[in-house]
Amino acid sequence: MIAITNLSYFLGDRALYDSASLHIKPKQKIGLIGLNGTGKSTLLRMINGEFQPDGGSISKAGDCTIGFLNQDLLSYQTEDSILSVAMQAFERQNVLQVQMDKILHDMEHNYTDDLVDKLARVQDEFEALDGYSVQSKAEAILEGLGFSTADLHLPLRQFSGGWRMRVMLAKLLLQKPALLMLDEPTNHLDLPSIQWVEKYTQNYEGAVIVVSHDRQFLDNTIDTTVEVSGGKLNYYAGNYSYYLEEKSLRNDIQRGAYENQQAKIRQTERFIERFKAKATKSRQVQSRVKALDKMDVVDQVLDENAKVHFRFQFTTQPGRHVFQLEDASKAYGEKVILDSTNISMERGDKIALIGANGRGKSTVLRIVAGTEPIDGKRRLGHNVSFTFYAQHQLESLNVAHNLIEELKYANPTKTETELRTVLGCFLFTGDDVFKKIKVLSGGEKSRVALAKVLLSQANFLLLDEPTNHLDMQSVNILIQALQQYEGSYIVVSHDRYFVENIANKIWYIEDHQIKEYPGTYEEYEVWIEERGLQSAVSEKVTVSSAPPQKSQPVNNTNQNKNQSKTPSGGDAQKLKKARKQIEELEETINNLEVRKTETEAKLADPTIYNDSVTLGEMNRFYADIKQKLEQSTEDWEHLMLEVEELSGK
Secondary structure, three states, X not given: OEEEEEEEEEEOOEEEEEEEEEEEOOOOEEEEEOOOOOOHHHHHHHHOOOOXXXXXXXXXXXXXXXXXXXXXXXXXXXXXXXXXXHHHHOHHHHHHHHHHHHHHHHHHHOOOHHHHHHHHHHHHHHHHOOHHHHHHHHHHHHHHOOOOHHHHHOEHHHOOHHHHHHHHHHHHHHHOOOEEEEEOOOOOOOHHHHHHHHHHHHOOOOEEEEEOOXXXXXHHHOOEEEEEEOOEEEEEOOOHHHHHHHHHHHHHHHHHHHHHHHHXXXXXXXXXXXXXXXXXXXXXXXXXXXHHHHOOOOOOOOOOOOOOOOOOOOOOOOOOEEEEEEEEEEEEOOEEEEEEEEEEEEOOOEEEEXXXXXXXXXXXXXXXXXXXXXXXXXXXXXOOOEEEEOXXXXXXXXXXXXXXXXXXXXXXXXXXXXXXXXXXXXXXOHHHHHOEHHHXXXXXXXXXXXXXXXXXXXXXXXXXXXXXXXXXXXXHHHHXXXXXOOOEEEEEOOOHHHHHHHOOEEEEEEOOEEEEEOOOHHHHHHHHHHHHHHHHHHHHHHHHHOOOOOOOOOOHHXXXXXXXXXXXXXXXXXXXXXXXXXXXXXXXXXHHHHHHHHHHHHHOOHHHHHOHHHHHHHHHHHHHHXXXXXXXXXXXXHHHHHHXXXXXX
16 A cells, blocks of 8 residues: 655754665554654654655555644634534535535525436435435544534634644544554543544554554554664564564564674684784685675664663651542532542552543642642641642743753752762763753653652652653653652553553542542453443343333232233243243353454464464454454343343233
8 A cells, every 4th residue: 555665864964764664554553653753753744745755765556545643733723613624524525515505595596407407416426425424423423532512513713732633533534544644642632532542443444553652552453563763664563562572582682693793793803903914814814804894783782671770769758648638629610520529548549540531630630739729628648748740840940951950959969970860760861961951852851840750859749641742661761760659649641551550549530529449440440341331231121120101090900910920922922032032142152252262362372463464354353253242242131131021021
């Protein structure tokens, strides 16, 4: 579909790409990964035709359409409703709709056979393009991305940048391009929306390229990983977790080859040095010199998994109780955030506050910090000192300071060596520590601000979306730092991998209350799924057990007949048929569960990930089994309820 051949691209005298090649196949799901600054977004823009390569070529099939979601779309504003903006995806259908409206208007004043024929032709094409369902499709995708039904007719300009980005994503998804390119699609999405986009991407019929720092999103959506490193595009036939395993193996092989080659080079250089002055050895010396010149040098393996070797300490130990809310209420006009909620946390609690946007997570952090007034009581525990990290606080960095000066301001007791150690943990090495804050990128400023938070000696941290703008290496560093941190914290984040690795309790807002799940995020997800299934079954039982509504009173004799346990006539036949169907479904479910287990065992075999075609077929087969199993289980539940109802008649 798209062939990238010997691609070269330079920024000044630095080569972002040097003879890089990649083939993108139809329906392939690619995760494009690499450190910040390696050129991932630049590659997407070259594929889209916005940038031209300095060498090589990018060839596209004639029918290859491209949809590109990028951060520039945040600036788009209009008075049109978000539904209208999303429906711009249906260009031809919109043109036909205008034509139909005009013909119908003309027919009100001039009814002719020509207009009737013209209307029929336009309607036929409109129907062939499924024009009558385009609005419902747009509404479904927008609501899947978190918009309420009432939001759909509001002007786009009324929404924040993150919500505008969702509208542009909806428009792209409705266009269904042959290649969908998503640059950091999860940056402005909450957890429910991320999970919705995951499912949509998994089932997307075209090819997808995703640039993301969300490890779980990549694992759940891609079947191929392409790493941008050293100016090359390195191909791995599997998701991100597979990439990590395969990368480790490749590094081991490369490390061995590098060490062997270095030993050979040292041996050759010693021979040259020893015999270069001897005429009798001149031929051998020259031969070895030429061999060194022609040698393809094996690069040394760069350690991209930086480790945190610093103990983040605080001088004052807090009491047992860190924080408490009693009968706390908070509302903005008619929008209620909290209503008489009670919650507390103790020393050592590592809490992730999660949930959909608009529920009030950031408001809760401000309430905890004491910057948001409430009705009720807010109590900080004995000797508790806290610091608050949020994205807007990047603006509070002193742009005139260099990195050492900024960290010294945060903790004057630390020596320059200690501050350099902390900056090294956050990927600032050598002369980087003397850079001025004003020249740093957004991600670099985030790392400096996080380093300041951890140096503050606070024993209670409040962190609002700390992983925004961080690459995977930086997120890994922050995870290590928080795992070593001995105090307590509350973190708001939509990064599930991050939350799973740093939280021992989950807070969520439900029914205007802050509620607590006493476990990890993985355990919380299982609990939520089980609770949802129980709720769904409970609702089905309630609906099925509801007594029929009668238009006239029922006498006692009829009531007694309805309470009889022995079905008769048509009911007996229905009961017999339902029981037979249940037996057949139970056998089907057992067979499907066996096939599902067998397929999971095959997918667990690492060798399958070397063959992308087989892997794709196996994934589709597995998805088909899961769908059939879910449908069969749902049918079984309905039949069981029907049998229960018939038996009670």
